[in-house]
Amino acid sequence: MTRENHARALLLAPQAMRASGTARLRRMGLVLLGVAAFVAMCVDLKLAPEAMLAGMDKFGQLAAGAFPPSDGGDLPRILKALAETFAMAFAGTVLAAIAAVPLGILGAKTVVGQPVLHFAFRRVLDWFRGVPALVWALILVSAFGLGPFGGVIALALADVPSLAKLFSEAIENGDERPLDGVRAAGASPLMVLRYGLAPQVTPIMASQVLFFLESNFRNAAVLGIVGAGGIGFELEERIRIFAFDQVVFIIGLYMICVAALDTLSQQLRKRLA
Amino acid sequence: MTAVAEFEVLRRRTLRRQRRETLVGLLIFSAVLLLSFQRSQFFSSDIGGDPLGRIGDFLTRMVPDLKGDALLEDRRTTGSLAWWFYDLPVWLKLGWQTVEMAIVATVLGAIGGLLASFLCARNLMPIAAVRFAVRRTLEAIRTLPDLVLALLLVAAFGVGPLAGVITLAISTMGGLGKLFAEINEEVDARQLEAMEASGTGLIRKIRYGVIPQVLPNYASYALIRLEGNLGGAAALGIVGAGGIGIELQRAITYTEFDTYLAILLLIVGMIFLIDMASEAIRHRLIGLGEAR
Numbered sequence: 001m002t003r004e005n006h007a008r009a010l011l012l013a014p015q016a017m018r019a020s021g022t023a024r025l026r027r028m029g030l031v032l033l034g035v036a037a038f039v040a041m042c043v044d045l046k047l048a049p050e051a052m053l054a055g056m057d058k059f060g061q062l063a064a065g066a067f068p069p070s071d072g073g074d075l076p077r078i079l080k081a082l083a084e085t086f087a088m089a090f091a092g093t094v095l096a097a098i099a100a101v102p103l104g105i106l107g108a109k110t111v112v113g114q115p116v117l118h119f120a121f122r123r124v125l126d127w128f129r130g131v132p133a134l135v136w137a138l139i140l141v142s143a144f145g146l147g148p149f150g151g152v153i154a155l156a157l158a159d160v161p162s163l164a165k166l167f168s169e170a171i172e173n174g175d176e177r178p179l180d181g182v183r184a185a186g187a188s189p190l191m192v193l194r195y196g197l198a199p200q201v202t203p204i205m206a207s208q209v210l211f212f213l214e215s216n217f218r219n220a221a222v223l224g225i226v227g228a229g230g231i232g233f234e235l236e237e238r239i240r241i242f243a244f245d246q247v248v249f250i251i252g253l254y255m256i257c258v259a260a261l262d263t264l265s266q267q268l269r270k271r272l273a
Numbered sequence: 274m275t276a277v278a279e280f281e282v283l284r285r286r287t288l289r290r291q292r293r294e295t296l297v298g299l300l301i302f303s304a305v306l307l308l309s310f311q312r313s314q315f316f317s318s319d320i321g322g323d324p325l326g327r328i329g330d331f332l333t334r335m336v337p338d339l340k341g342d343a344l345l346e347d348r349r350t351t352g353s354l355a356w357w358f359y360d361l362p363v364w365l366k367l368g369w370q371t372v373e374m375a376i377v378a379t380v381l382g383a384i385g386g387l388l389a390s391f392l393c394a395r396n397l398m399p400i401a402a403v404r405f406a407v408r409r410t411l412e413a414i415r416t417l418p419d420l421v422l423a424l425l426l427v428a429a430f431g432v433g434p435l436a437g438v439i440t441l442a443i444s445t446m447g448g449l450g451k452l453f454a455e456i457n458e459e460v461d462a463r464q465l466e467a468m469e470a471s472g473t474g475l476i477r478k479i480r481y482g483v484i485p486q487v488l489p490n491y492a493s494y495a496l497i498r499l500e501g502n503l504g505g506a507a508a509l510g511i512v513g514a515g516g517i518g519i520e521l522q523r524a525i526t527y528t529e530f531d532t533y534l535a536i537l538l539l540i541v542g543m544i545f546l547i548d549m550a551s552e553a554i555r556h557r558l559i560g561l562g563e564a565r
Contacts, residue, residue, distance in 0.1 A: 005471065005472070006477065038376075038380055041373040041376060042377055044370075045373055045374060045377060045434045045438060045515070046434070047434070047438060051430070055426075055429050055430035055439075056429075058428075058429040059425075059430070062425075062428060083312060086309070087311075087312030088309075090305060090306065091306070091309040091313050091315055094306055094309075127541045127545055128541065130503065130545075130548070131507075131537065131540065131544075132505060132507065132508040134508040134511055135507065135508050135518075135521060135540070138511055138521055138522065138525055139525060139530065140331070142525045143331040143530070147314055148314055149313065149314055149315060151313070153328065218416070218418050222418045222420035222421060225424065225512055226511060229313075232420075235424065236424060239424050239428055247425070251417065251421065255417070259416065
């Protein structure tokens, strides 16, 4: 479309090339309103350019002090904390999966047919899906004392709603025909579940659980900030004393571990599929 | 050997192999699980053992002492709703600040992600080295947990919402950059070819050929991200990066477990409202509204 063609098209069929005047005005008004709201929010949050620049300056200083990274002579302790973080993630994921299986079955439309019950159950799960693990960890550590126990429960609590929802979707999407087949062969209801449904849903569920293990390993790193042990605790301690060379070392090591676990879990998931 | 006998041999062999694999898998799994429980002191006796009992005890401490006949009294009356939510105006203010943080950070992160997505989309960026560098950077950002980043930024930018907004904006950029790049790569080339054939310039090609295809998808992903960022913003206050999290921290400092539950319910309600609004907008964007 050359410039002349574009002009001609505008003349011939203005509606096709451009919305009507009022629609354009309305759209422009909406955009302006959006920009104004955005600016107002920035002002309300006191996001001043000077503060930004001062922070960048400080960050540069901190970053300059972070090189070269060093383990601060505490490598065994750091490795132990990493192992603890993985342990928290693993235990939390397994607990969440165990709790999510019955909830997932209850949440499946094909199991609980009653629409009101189904809707209410799903909604309750939805509400708690947004609560991050750290929010749970803060109160659990206060209740159970410093240490990884609160972290494990926090990870499990944060995962159960999402896992249960995914499980019930997996069950709902299961093919009815294998179940009919097993039933037609004269199997008991339990056998129908074992040989008709389980082979369909277990690989899906297992792969979802692996996915949550990956994400929990990432999340578990922050739980130490509120005293739930693991690598987050070591990180927080070193940030507090501005030992940024060690902070960078730990973050680097941790990212390598995350990448390794991701790769391993990806391999496992590929085998499951 | 008859066909049946051959089948039986094959079946036995397969079954044996499957059982062996299951057994090995189970053994590894149990070993890791055992070690995990041991490392995370799950059944450790020096903190009282009995994990289930302690969870139950904790839940009862979270539920406030409400009295049926005093529910609607003012906040000086023990057992009323107002007494339970005793600092509601402050919480609502901080809650709104949390929403603002999530929105501002999502907008900034989406803009950053948009720029990054053009640099790492296969059909838009011809230089492979740039694509590689941008992709790896985005991946690194996604690996770093938000709150670790927040801790670092609070050290640099000081306590307050600024550090939180920057944290969320960076992590949003990491997440959306990748998704936006995928959208860019899925742009239907035929529409662009048709325009090229009629001699359209680059700007008009983007305006009439690319934007109508990608804009609804961009917006939809950004809105999903906004929902997630709201939860993230609520947690950020715990490390001093602004928002309602600071009140959670305070409630814990004074061991007010029932106050914690009150604030938690506010956060859940807030997330629920934003989810509903965002879902409504998303459905309109992808045209579900008309279809219904």
